[in-house]
Amino acid sequence: MQFTYYGHACFSVVVNGKTLLFDPFITYNELAKSIHVDEIPADYILLSHGHEDHVADVKRIAERTKAKIVSNFEIVTWFQKQGLENGHPMNTGGKWTFDFGTVKCVVAQHSSVLPDGTNGGNPMGFIIDGGEGKAFYYAGDTALTMDMKLIPHFCPHLTTALLPIGDNFTMGMDDAALAAEFCGARKVVGLHYDTFGYIKIDHNKAKVTFGEKEIELLLPSIGETIEL
Ligand code: NI
Numbered sequence: 001m002q003f004t005y006y007g008h009a010c011f012s013v014v015v016n017g018k019t020l021l022f023d024p025f026i027t028y029n030e031l032a033k034s035i036h037v038d039e040i041p042a043d044y045i046l047l048s049h050g051h052e053d054h055v056a057d058v059k060r061i062a063e064r065t066k067a068k069i070v071s072n073f074e075i076v077t078w079f080q081k082q083g084l085e086n087g088h089p090m091n092t093g094g095k096w097t098f099d100f101g102t103v104k105c106v107v108a109q110h111s112s113v114l115p116d117g118t119n120g121g122n123p124m125g126f127i128i129d130g131g132e133g134k135a136f137y138y139a140g141d142t143a144l145t146m147d148m149k150l151i152p153h154f155c156p157h158l159t160t161a162l163l164p165i166g167d168n169f170t171m172g173m174d175d176a177a178l179a180a181e182f183c184g185a186r187k188v189v190g191l192h193y194d195t196f197g198y199i200k201i202d203h204n205k206a207k208v209t210f211g212e213k214e215i216e217l218l219l220p221s222i223g224e225t226i227e228l
Pocket residue numbers: 049051110111141169
């Protein structure tokens with residue numbers, strides 16, 4: 001699977017030929033000045049929760065690409081009221097088969113108000129399953145939770161997880177390494193770090209923390225594309 005990092009918790013993954021873009025926050029990210037928002041491809045835009053640092057560029061990208069917005073009911077409805085009709089509402093525990101594979105919405109322990117104060121429903125993580133070798137878990141913003149132990153039951157062939165590691169607003173690196181164990185991941189991409197003062201991390205310390213559990217931690221640069 002081709003993974004491209006756009007900074008903070010924004011990335012895309014190509015699954016069975018479709019480009020899935022997650023949590024777009026680029027325009028207001030000081031570290032992502034090299035990214036051209038109007039050139040980012042997307043067939044689907046998946047949103048873990050309603051916070052500004054996850055939805056800021058949705059309208060701009062969705063209007064150009066006509067991508068389908070996949071999120072909880074409250075967030076999809078909020079965007080539909082702004083004219084972005086192409087949405088698929090889901091909620092925690094639910095699974096749906098799309099043309100690239102399945103999306104299962106799982107528990108995230110966080111909050112989810114939208115930028116204008118509208119109730120953004122419950123935050124979620126996603127298990128994307130495009131078949132063997134094409135499955136991953138994106139945790140969204142979350143604390144470490146025992147619910148992550150259910151993930152290997154939902155998707156036994158999953159070995160890759162995309163986890164927040166910046167601490168303060170989400171899990172830090174120690175809890176995220178445990179989360180990787182809970183969900184059965186041997187390879188982790190770190191997200192939600194360095195963007196703001198509160199979440200600056202020591203990259204080497206993070207790699208050692210995961211390495212001690214024999215889990216590979218990848219920290220791609222902003223704009224970099226890697227194979228997962
Ligand atoms: Ni958040």
